[in-house]
Amino acid sequence: MNRSEFLRTSAGFACASCLGLVFGPRAAAADATPASPPAIPPPPTPPVDQALKQAQYEVQFVNNWLTDLFAAIDAEVDPAVQLKLMQACGRGCYQRHKFKQDIAAAGRGDPEKLFEAYRKNFRVEREGGLMHIRYGDHCYCPAARNRPALPNDVHCECTRATHQTLIETALGRPVKVELLESVRRGGKTCHLVAHLN
DSSP states (O other): OOHHHHHHHHHHHHHHHHHHHHHHHHHHHHHHSOOOOOOOOOOOOOOHHHHHHHHHHHHHHHHHHHHHHHHHHHHHSOHHHHHHHHHHHHHHHHHHOHHHHHHHHHTTTOHHHHHHHHTTTSEEEEETTEEEEEOOSSOOOTTTTTSOOOTTOTTHHHHHHHHHHHHHHHHTSOOEEEEEEOGGGTOSSOEEEEEOO
């Protein structure tokens, strides 16, 4: 390589180095910032009206099915078996809802603690050895409240069995629980009484 080529090559390296020093940090910073991925549109969702109509249809379907089921139970099943079915549903309701199990756990072995735990979710009053449990002026059970009520509605036995299971679990012994009044049976409220003594 002659002197002229050496100077030309060296000048090129020098210029490239200077450009690297001047523009390098900016280029490095630009390279450090990853390019944003292209926006992916969310999957299409059904219009709210369509989803609402579907939900309303399903609720009506379930309510109609339950109405038919209870009509068949009332017409075809012996009253003693009806009672057993509802008691089983009531025990299942206790097992399914943690807040009911929490009441039993908080009141374990002590009626006073049981009253205190009950008051967090229910209206209860003490009358000697009796615990009165009252609801509001409507049925709270989603499986029952949208179906036609009946004078001797068997569904109310589910509620009675739920409370009986809860109280017996808490106290560790059999407890008699009576249903004195029920909205579904024409009463102004649902009123149960548990015999704690």
